[in-house]
Amino acid sequence: MPAADRQPRIIALDAMGGDHGPEVVVPGAALSLERHPDIQFLLFGDEARIKAALARHPALAARSTVHHSASTIASDDKPSQAVRRGKGSSLWLAIEAVQKGEAEVVVSAGNTGALMAISKLLLRPIAEIERPAIAALWPTIDAECIVLDVGANIGASPSQLCEFALMGAAMARALFHVERPSVGLLNVGVEEIKGNEDVKQAHAILKEIADLPIDYRGFVEGDQIGQGVVDVVVVEGFAGNIALKTAEGTAKQIGIYLKDALGRSMWSRLGAFLAQGGFRVLKKKMDPRRVNGGLFLGLNGISIKSHGGTDALGFASAIDLGYDMAESGLLARLAADIAAFHGRLAAAKAS
């Protein structure tokens, strides 16, 4: 349906978050608005800096409201400090807009711990969800998959791992348009005897409870994430964060090898020049800005973390992710799935 016929999607932005503040957030919002003309933005932060940035983007300015805030949360503030003293900061106000129903989505490139702590405090977990998780998009050979938890928590109980499976599946349904997303549990082997107790018990539950809205495929190993063998990879946050950062580090490392190898001789440099079309494809494929944005899943509201050091293109990807999540009606569906899961888990335990 044409954008004029529908309610706008309202997205709250912490304009001061990240390494560059409004100078990246505002052009990022402008890019995302080109792709989604039905967005309206609430921008929180230093009014003068935001308005100066908006002056270069009149179309965005026409669909934005600026809410001044004089205080910001620093990137090295502890989450507990941020919760105690962060009231009134740009991040706090942006999250509060979602709490009050004034916006559907909040996006920040600021302090991850503070975003998580304040989001949890103001938005509260969905009923029966024990712990929210951070879900990341992970590039695979042909497309993308979702990996969670990449660092919201350390450790996860069997039922928390099952909740992560349902949360990741809700996100996959929204992004990949597949009704029963395939789900795997990350483990150190694919045999049933492998892994720690939490993972083994989660495996037993997911195998036993029928009628879950997922296609559970059992264990997957670290090298299968990027192969795209499943839509959703579930892991507790310690190993998940290490896996994500190790993959990012390896990609960067190989980029350095490649540059070094191709700069070694005249023939290599000439060849690299002729092949630059191919390298552009490769660069695009490996561009971390393309899949920027961690979704803080399991709350009554959509809270998105952008990389702190990203540029406008990357920040726009994070906004796009929030837009897609809001479009999909993810939260209502997830709440129903979680309630059904706990009902079946209780029935399975009783029988």
Added chain:
Amino acid sequence: MPAADRQPRIIALDAMGGDHGPEVVVPGAALSLERHPDIQFLLFGDEARIKAALARHPALAARSTVHHSASTIASDDKPSQAVRRGKGSSLWLAIEAVQKGEAEVVVSAGNTGALMAISKLLLRPIAEIERPAIAALWPTIDAECIVLDVGANIGASPSQLCEFALMGAAMARALFHVERPSVGLLNVGVEEIKGNEDVKQAHAILKEIADLPIDYRGFVEGDQIGQGVVDVVVVEGFAGNIALKTAEGTAKQIGIYLKDALGRSMWSRLGAFLAQGGFRVLKKKMDPRRVNGGLFLGLNGISIKSHGGTDALGFASAIDLGYDMAESGLLARLAADIAAFHGRLAAAKAS
């Protein structure tokens, strides 16, 4: 000193291990012998197959003794089965040769779980070491580092993590010829408040106990492993195994991207042809056979696991690793370091 003046290094090989058995093990041994003419090999397995393979390598045949074994451990046998029924198999006999002092090193490309279980049973952990670990060589931008545990155990207590630090340092000293190797604990952040309790307590111990033969550098994150920020990265086996496999998978994935990107147009293909010298350098740098071999550390003997699917070049790397470890006098030094550590830990607790 010339090879003739010294004792030979005796290395026991499970000739039946891996996907190809003697057809890879024997040419692998021949390659390693070219680099280390003082090795003598004990080859365990099917005598007819081994001798047929040796016939093509007379120099190796002259420095090898073949010990026939009619039974082998299958790659899908469970470790417990292997321990109960594996006696007399090629793997068992090769490990037993180290137990009896007939060889210093055992190398197998066979069943990892069986190699670990039988090695642990026959060679026993070094006094005061609670659990052995598997250490892997990890390619970094400029060289290599050591990561352990990559999967011998699930989870590790604080004092076990400290033992891993000393075990990895002993290996680094042997391989990188640095007296006080730098050591980092793998974590989800570099701040002291991050991570699980085991990692935080291990950090506190390593910071507090002075005079350890390591240069302890604190926490490192997943993306820093490949940057080579430390010689040794310590992590419990669940997250360590996931990190290792994720890195391997990412490297393979980027190789596929690269091939695909360079095959897209005539110019790209021509460019790739001209740059083939550079790509050869890259391929060599990323060749998994170059750093093949996981060292099973913490036992009274040197036990090495080669990748099961490797070729002769890869198997030779695994033998070379065992040779370097034997040369270095690793085990005596490690036993002394571990005893000193536990003495200091007890003193620190008492004070």
